[in-house]
Amino acid sequence: MPSVHDMTTTYAEAAAPVRRSGFVRQLGIDTQFVLVGFPIGIISISVCMSLFWTGVGTAIIWIGLPILVAVMYVARGLAAVERARIGPVFGVRFRHPYYKQRPEAGPIGKMLTPLTDGQSWLDLLHGMFRFIPSTISFVFVVTWWSGALAGLTWGLWGWSLPNGPDDQDLPELLGFDSSYGTKVIFNLALGIFFAGTLYWVVRAAALLEAYFAKGLLSGVNDLRAQVASANAARQVAQEQKAAAVSAEATALRKLERDIHDGPQQRLVRLAMDLGRAEQQFATDPDAARATVAEALSQTRETLDELRALSRGIAPPILVDRGLQAALTALAGRCTVPVDLDAPYFERLDPAVESTAYFVVAESLTNVAKHSNASEVQVSVQRASSGLLVEVADDGVGGASLAKGHGLAGLDDRVRAAGGVLAVDSPVGGGTRLTAALPL
Structure with a gap:
């Protein structure tokens, strides 16, 4: 289960977001990603291919095993560099994936562990074949940047190009006028076309290379994170279900015990008193009237106890007027002075309001019965991630959430x-109870 601090803060994501880039900035990021990736791809395929096949060829005489392990670590280093490079392309910061470890194995077993790790083989696969998407992306980026820059600036330097009697440039080959002005306009149009589509082509080229890297270098790790998150959510749901069953059973047992010890006993006595009064009316009317008067008093006390028990089920003021009004009424009935800080906010989910109410109600009951406190402070604040309820007193302390203590049922309810x-x-230092409820 998460802590109180976790409930009031946002949870970190598997891939932490970074500041989004603007149009021009993203173009620069994608361009440098592709241009730098091309030489890295050449180095990667040269090193990984040569070491891998050398290791495979010499594995039969055992010399190849250390070579294969070495190429795994080389590929892992190149993969770490690539994860850092693709982060700005996607606008996220990719986490370091899980690599298999065998701390209980011997020296040889530890050395050979990368050969049994799936992520290490994916890193090697990326190092050996990343040159393919890198080359494709590089060709498109260089072509589009060259076309945009050359076309837009051709009028400044095109006159200096040699043009012999047998030379023909692109406008002439396409049937356009061979005058210098026509060439300037033609190349300017080409430059505008390349410049207008530059961002999208460069972006697509960068994503082609980046998605290839992401699929091999972070895909398995992302899947593991999703599975772990799903398992954690399922565990939390099971714990909440068990807590709900426990809280319901505890509440029913308490209600049954309170009814048995209170109203039920009074109703039995009331029936006996009314039966005695019925017999006394014929022989001693005065005694019968006294018995009836006592029965009426028992009836009022029984009604008061039933009202008190009904507050523990569903207080009408909470349903009708909301949490703030219900807590105000609750604080007014407490025998210990209460400093209530519960500002007004719009109605919340009924389950949240009910849980917050019972947290305060049970806490104030424990303060009145066990704490010997002279004052209690109640604070209910709404945050972006949930509702924070705090009850603090200056009593004797010693409260606990352990099973068998009075707060165990309240913990189950929360x-x-x-x-x-x-x-x-702490003993002698008062009690501070804090509940964080999600909205």
Whole structure:
């Protein structure tokens, strides 16, 4: 389960976002990514191919195994560089993936571990074949940049090109006038075309190379992160379900015990008193009237107890007027002075309001019964990620969330709502109870 701090902050993502780039900045990032990637691709294929096939060819005499391990680490280093390079292209920062480790293995086993690691083989595969998308991207980027720059500036330097009697340039080959002005206009049109489509072509070329790298270098790690996240979510859901069942069972047992110890006993006594009064009316009317008066008093007390029990089920003021009004009424009934800080905000989900109400109600009940406190402070604040409820007193402390203590059922109720509950209660230092509930 997450901590209270985690509930009030945003969770870090598997790939941390970075500042989004503007149009011109992204064009520069994509261009340098492709231009730098081409020579890196040449180095990568040269080193990885030569070492890999050398290792395969000499593996039969065992010399090749260390060579294969070495090429795995070389590919891993090149892969780390590539993950850092593709981050700005996608606008995210890619995490370092998981590589297989065998700390219990011997020296030889540890040395050969990369040969049994799937991600290491994917790194090697990228190092050996990344030259293909790098070359394609490089050709397009160089062509479009050259066409844009050359076409837009041809009028400044085109006059200096040699043009012998047998030379023909592109306008003439296409049937255009061979005058210098026509050539300037023709090349300017080409430059405008290349410049107008430059961003999209460069972007597509960079994404071609970057997606190839991402699929091999981070795809498996992203899948593992998604599986881990799904497993964690399933575990949290199972814990919430178990907590909800436990909280419901605890609440039912408490309600049954309270009804048995309170209203049920009073109703039994009320029935006996009314039966006695019925017999006394014939022989002793005065005693019968006294018995009826006592029965009426028992009826009022029973109604008061039933009202008190109904507040623990669904207080009407909470349903009708909201959390702030319900907490105000709750603080007014507490026998210990309450400093309430609960600003008004729009209505929340009924389950959240109900859980927050019971957190405060149970806390105030424990303060009144066990803390010997002279004052209690209640704060309910809404944050961007959830609702934060704090109840602090200056009593004797010693409260605990452990099973068997009074707050265990409250902890189950909060966990069932998807929140977390924390208690800071040193002996003699008062108690601070904090609940974070997600919205």
